[in-house]
Amino acid sequence: MLHHWKRVSLSSAVFTLGVLGYGGAQSQGVPASASPPAATPASVAAGQRTYDQFCAGCHGPAGKGNGHGGESGPKPADLTAEKLAHGSTDQEIFKVIKNGVPPNYYMVPWEGQISDEDIWNVVHYVRTLRSKP
Numbered sequence: 001m002l003h004h005w006k007r008v009s010l011s012s013a014v015f016t017l018g019v020l021g022y023g024g025a026q027s028q029g030v031p032a033s034a035s036p037p038a039a040t041p042a043s044v045a046a047g048q049r050t051y052d053q054f055c056a057g058c059h060g061p062a063g064k065g066n067g068h069g070g071e072s073g074p075k076p077a078d079l080t081a082e083k084l085a086h087g088s089t090d091q092e093i094f095k096v097i098k099n100g101v102p103p104n105y106y107m108v109p110w111e112g113q114i115s116d117e118d119i120w121n122v123v124h125y126v127r128t129l130r131s132k133p
């Protein structure tokens, strides 16, 4: 009886550890609850470099959606719009850049190509585009 109980509790402890371990690995991605790093002049400048390299081709140098890319799909989004179709908060913009826009992914996922830190920098830069006329 006692012996049996011990075995059960041991395996549930292992199970719990497994779940915690999995949760730990998950949190290396950025969970929705993570608070974004604050925008600084340096992060905006870094974001602009990443934007010019990876995004301007489609979204245009000023984010107006008038770049050359995306001919086969929908027009690249105008990132200066006050309201973005896929969400206007920093977190939502972060997710769009990281995960792309389903189901066709004309807006491709940048995970693996741009680090989370640089995606946040781009989010900060994209926000500065919005206030321009």
Ligand code: HEC
Residues within 6 Å of the ligand: 050, 051, 054, 055, 056, 057, 058, 059, 069, 070, 073, 074, 075, 076, 077, 078, 079, 083, 084, 085, 086, 087, 093, 096, 097, 101, 106, 107, 108, 110, 114, 122, 126
């Ligand atoms: C190959 C062309 C292409 C490239 C490169 C590209 N995008 Fe996009 N992007 C699109 C298209 C097309 C959409 C609209 C997708 C849709 O609505 O289905 C879009 C949508 C978005 C949206 C959502 C806008 C909204 O209205 O909700 C954001 C934000 C965005 N892109 C940011 C970026 C950033 C930042 C980069 C660079 C890291 C980037 N994109 C690179 C084509 C591109």
